[in-house]
Amino acid sequence: MLNTDPNLAVPDDFYAALLRAHEGLDADETHALNARLILILANHIGDLATLEEALALARGKVVEGDATTS
Amino acid sequence: MNAWASRYTRAFALYPYTRHADQDRDAPVRHPVVIVGGGPIGMALALDLGQRGVGVVVLDDHDGVGQGSRAICFAKRTLEICDRLGPGQRMVDKGEQWNLGRVFRGEDEIYTFNLLPEDGHRRPAFINLQQPYFEKFLVDAIREAQEAGAPIDIRGCNRVVACDPKDDHVALEVDTPDGPYRVEADWLVACDGANSPIRDGMGLGFDGRVFEDNFLIADIRMQAPFPTERRFWFDPPFNPGQTALMHKQPDDVWRLDFQLGWDIDRQAELDEDRIRERVRGMIGDRAFDMVWTSIYTFRCCTMDRYVHGRVIFAGDSAHQVSPFGARGANGGMQDADNLGWKLAAVLQGPAPEALIESYHVERKHAGLENIRNSSRTADFLTPRSPAHALFRDAVLDLVEDHAFARPMVNSGRLSAPASYDGSPLNGADDLPGAPARSRPGSPCPDAPLGDGFLLDHLTEACLLGIGAPVPEAVTIDGVTLKGLTLPADGLIAERYLGSAARSIYLIRPDQHVAARWEAFDPGPVALAVGQMMGRAC
CATH class of the missing domain: 3.40.30.120 (Glutaredoxin)
Incomplete structure (x- = not known):
């Protein structure tokens, strides 16, 4: 089950770290980093159903039980 | 005879045309099973049926086995089926056994997999064996079974020109060097390949995906110390930006397979000097002879139903996959394995005709599994969009240092037999x-x-x-x-x-x-x- 409640202790710290990771990269390098990051996080999460929920959410599709997404 | 033997060059002439008594009858003779197509699947099925005492006629439009290595990787389950049928040991004796796959990116090895990581099996994960040998060993086994009384009849240069399915049999018109004759079958099995004339003649669909990529096969003969394992390269120095594959075959023959991409000049790529240059890039300064070359594209397709009344489809006529994963001939051999005992049980009494429907249920399940695996490999090898390429490269970037990414590398998910989960034949x-x-x-x-x-x-x-x-x-x-x-x-x-x-x-x-x-x-x-x-x- 995908957790969509706030879950980061200090969201601003994560956001800053994310921007730092991309600093100085051109568009191709940024895309490549994001792709690696997705694979790393997906492996950490491990559960396919959760990942499929996340993919649907990111794609902008309606997630079961979440009528607010269009 | 020449007009009959010209569709392809023969490796072995195994069943030359001889006139059969059926051709002189006024009324068509009815046989329990007629198989159209004497490739590996048709011959394996004929052998299985004949050994069970079921009268079977194989109609083939040629008189032997075609030239060219073609399918080379025969899986453990195929060997087990051939052990049951007889010729398994001959195939293993002639074949090159392997269990290991090695994957490289550029010049670096990134991943090794063992397809049979446990002991206690008679057969290895795979043997490599040129398809003409595989077919010849099956036909040799049929000849031995015939001598022992198995009712198998192989008719070379017998081309089906009309197929008329009825409620309880199938009527065929067959052309031969002596002219046409008619014959009937209680059950017709179409093992007539990916371009199945029987399927087309019945107006049945064959749907799926075409992959926009070309691959060059160069089978060469050389003396080389490379180990017997599957070697696969992403972006090797000798084929930059593409993939390549190397397999050892018997008789010092090596299968080299080069990804070429979609927009190629086919004639230029088939030029022998061009191919020799590619080969030298891969193997270095060794002496070699060209054995067989071919450029192929591929598609993943399946029929909707594998059983249409008294007409049954098996092997490539029913389903076609990309070569990566060796799921074509091996999947077809499992079709034959699944169908033989069922046809025998229906024809000899103990089973109702409904048993044949389970062939469709079980083998369609397997066909879709093979297509799923084969399509996913193709998507990894042939990225169709910037996103595909992005994630493929991300996996390859991560794989050297991070074990979690290794199972994501998809250079082929090699043939494994399907489990018939959910089959109506499964009991407690x-x-x-x-x-x-x-x-x-x-x-x-x-x-x-x-x-x-x-x-x-x-x-x-x-x-x-x-x-x-x-x-x-x-x-x-x-x-x-x-x-x-x-x-x-x-x-x-x-x-x-x-x-x-x-x-x-x-x-x-x-x-x-x-x-x-x-x-x-x-x-x-x-x-x-x-x-x-x-x-x-």
Whole structure:
């Protein structure tokens, strides 16, 4: 089950770290980093159903039980 | 004869045309089974049926086996099927055995996989063997079976020109060097390949995806010390931005496979000097001879239904996959394995016609599994969009340093037999603690037994008592089961009992598990036997 409640202790710290990771990269390098990051996080999460929920959410599709997404 | 032998160059002439008495009859002769197409699937099925005493005619539009290595990777399950049919040992003796796959990116090795990481199996994960040898060994086995009385009739240079399916038989018109004749079949099996004329003639669809990529096969002969393993490259220095594959075959022949991309000049790529240059880039300064070259594209397609009344489709005529994963010929051999005993049981009495429908259910399930695996490999090898390329490269970037990414590398998910989960033939799974690998529907795992192996003994429908006695032979509703009582120890216990103390297994004639229990109880066994024979379909 995908957790969509706030879950980061200090969201601003994560956001800053994310921007730092991309600093100085051109568009191709940024895309490549994001792709690696997705694979790393997906492996950490491990559960396919959760990942499929996340993919649907990111794609902008309606997630079961979440009528607010269009 | 020349007009008949010109469609392709023969490797072996195995069934030259001879006039058959059927051609001189006024009325068409009816045969229990007619197989159209004498490729590996048609011949394996004919051998299986003939050994079961079912009269079978094979109609082939040529007089032998075509030239060219073509399929080379024959999987463990195929060898087990061929062991049951007879020619397995000859294939293994001639073939090159391998279990290891090695994956490189650029010049670096990034991933190694072992396709048979456990002991206690008679056969290796794969042998490499040129398809003409594979077919010849099957035909040799048919000749031996014929001498022993098996009712198999191979008719070379017999081309089906009209196929008229009726409610209870199929009427055929067949052209020969002596002119046409008519023949009929209770059951027709179309093993006539990916471009199946029978399928097209019946107006049946073959739907799926075409992949926009070209691959060059160069089979060469050379002396080289490379080990017998599957070697696969992403972005090698000798084929930058593309992939490449190397396999050892018998007779010092090596299969080299180069990805070329979509927009190529086909004629230029087939130029011998151009191919030699590619080959030298891969193997260095070794002397070599060209044996066979071909440029191929591929598609993944399947028929909607594999059974249409009395016409049954098997092998590439029913489903086609990309070559990566060796799921074409190996999948087709499992079609033959699945269909042989069912046709025999329907024609010889103990099973209703409904059993044939289970061939469609089980093999369509397997066909879709093969297509799913094969398509995913193709998507990895041939990225169709910037996103595909992005994630493929991300996996390859991560793989050297991070174990988690290795299983994502997809250079081919190699053929493994399907488990018929959800099949209407599956009976009870009433054995707590037993391993999932031997659940009803799955192919029986091999294991050592005495001086040989378990699968050697599973040649017919069987009751297998492990740590529990079963009768030596028992006949239930017209079905005779061979009984085998085995001690509950060693790898048999590990692969069939798990934490259970004892078990009874009902095994189908194709060595798939039908049902399993803790103890022999005639009532539930009789129920499962009925189900296995399609009486509950």
